[in-house]
Amino acid sequence: MERFSLAVVGAGAAGLMAACQAAKGLGPGRVALLEGGPKPGKKLLATGNGRCNLTNLHMAPGHYHGDAALAAPLLSSCPPERVLGEFAALGLLTRTDPEGRVYPRSLQAAAVLQALWGACEERGVVLLTGRPVERVSPQKGGFLLEAGGGLWAKKCLLACGGAASPRLGCGGGYALAEGLGHTVTPLRPGLAPMKCPKKHTAPLKGMRARARAVLRQGGRQLSAGSGEVIFGEGTLSGIVIFDLSLHLTGPGEVVLDLAEEMTKEELMDYLCQLQKERPTLPVRDIFSGLVNLRVGQQRAKALGLLGEGPLSSLTMADLGRAAQGLKEWRLPVEPGEGWDSAQITVGGVPLAEIRVETMESKRQKGLFLAGELLNVHGDCGGYNLHWAWATGLVAGRAASKGGEGC
Numbered sequence: 001m002e003r004f005s006l007a008v009v010g011a012g013a014a015g016l017m018a019a020c021q022a023a024k025g026l027g028p029g030r031v032a033l034l035e036g037g038p039k040p041g042k043k044l045l046a047t048g049n050g051r052c053n054l055t056n057l058h059m060a061p062g063h064y065h066g067d068a069a070l071a072a073p074l075l076s077s078c079p080p081e082r083v084l085g086e087f088a089a090l091g092l093l094t095r096t097d098p099e100g101r102v103y104p105r106s107l108q109a110a111a112v113l114q115a116l117w118g119a120c121e122e123r124g125v126v127l128l129t130g131r132p133v134e135r136v137s138p139q140k141g142g143f144l145l146e147a148g149g150g151l152w153a154k155k156c157l158l159a160c161g162g163a164a165s166p167r168l169g170c171g172g173g174y175a176l177a178e179g180l181g182h183t184v185t186p187l188r189p190g191l192a193p194m195k196c197p198k199k200h201t202a203p204l205k206g207m208r209a210r211a212r213a214v215l216r217q218g219g220r221q222l223s224a225g226s227g228e229v230i231f232g233e234g235t236l237s238g239i240v241i242f243d244l245s246l247h248l249t250g251p252g253e254v255v256l257d258l259a260e261e262m263t264k265e266e267l268m269d270y271l272c273q274l275q276k277e278r279p280t281l282p283v284r285d286i287f288s289g290l291v292n293l294r295v296g297q298q299r300a301k302a303l304g305l306l307g308e309g310p311l312s313s314l315t316m317a318d319l320g321r322a323a324q325g326l327k328e329w330r331l332p333v334e335p336g337e338g339w340d341s342a343q344i345t346v347g348g349v350p351l352a353e354i355r356v357e358t359m360e361s362k363r364q365k366g367l368f369l370a371g372e373l374l375n376v377h378g379d380c381g382g383y384n385l386h387w388a389w390a391t392g393l394v395a396g397r398a399a400s401k402g403g404e405g406c
């Protein structure tokens, strides 16, 4: 039977980081990295539209949800600068956009995978692909892993990811964690498009509009943010919608303000001035100087501001309705279709079951957990990969301590 000091299950972001860190301490041939899929890092290659938004310099606790309070000490001991330092040591340089989102300098996710897997190879990590781990049992001072044949390791690190985008990973991590005495909170898809009736969205399919978006459910405001909203046929998407989706558990509404930088009074002044300056402008183009043309025309139509008639025909009450309708566009929404279009999982193994200083399980000595498998999830913008790197780094280093011998 193959024997190792450490078996890392899952060659995604967290597992690659953990294996590369552990192998530095343990030496060549001692760390096995088991991947159920044919190659390591399949999801990593798809991140950030192939550009990999690997962390965010605007790190703040408010960007994390789930067991975020318990995660805070780990996140402050492992800030973006430390993660970027690790990548720089592997030769990967980065660039940062004005929102603090960090990408590889080449804007290629493949460069991130290359840096991590390259280091794993140099440090003698044994990669076993096409080996989905079906069971992990504590045995004889270590763990027996069933993965197309048995494999024994003194320590085991679960980095199996979540349930989102199943085509990009093989799954099964929650059952492994449960089999080792852990619990799993209810799971639901996160960072996903929301459903919104076709009558509102279909005429705008493919259109984008900048807006402040407020999410309400049961009469309560759950969350809010600003950004580009993308209209699909029966869906709303875009980064701001993805972030709001983390809080949506049932039917609710998104209220869009398409003129967030103006007060309602300022908007009213603008519309009155427009009416004065351009009295013959067709009513349907009332919003043409403010928002995406098609979005503006649809909005005018929905507000009953119809047709070819001139702007001069509108009363003050009409202009008031126009201003109100642009600043408060109420759209009924529901959680999206499911796991396929979700970027992350909301829920997972509670952090209360883990020692966050080392990411070792409190339930099973010698077992470590990292990444999306845990009940911590972040906003769009690099926060989820950051969680994977930070937990992988801490777990990999801790698992290599006193783990020599097999």
Ligand SMILES: Cc1cc2nc3c(=O)[nH]c(=O)nc-3n(C[C@H](O)[C@H](O)[C@H](O)COP(=O)(O)OP(=O)(O)OC[C@H]3O[C@@H](n4cnc5c(N)ncnc54)[C@H](O)[C@@H]3O)c2cc1C
Pocket (backbone or CB within 6 Å): 009, 010, 011, 012, 013, 014, 015, 034, 035, 036, 037, 040, 041, 042, 043, 044, 046, 047, 048, 049, 052, 053, 054, 055, 131, 132, 133, 134, 159, 160, 161, 162, 164, 165, 168, 169, 170, 171, 172, 173, 176, 342, 343, 344, 370, 371, 372, 373, 381, 382, 383, 384, 385, 386, 388
């Ligand atoms: C399309 C898309 C784009 C994204 N873009 C970004 C982004 O730009 N920035 C960002 O911060 N986040 C992004 N995310 C989220 C981010 O990719 C994940 O949060 C992150 O990859 C989680 O890392 P992980 O290592 O925990 O899991 P994963 O990266 O999913 O890796 C888990 C690995 O474990 C393997 N595995 C699972 N079970 C087993 C088993 N039983 N046996 C063996 N192997 C197993 C899987 O095949 C997989 O390779 C994106 C997600 C998607 C889907």
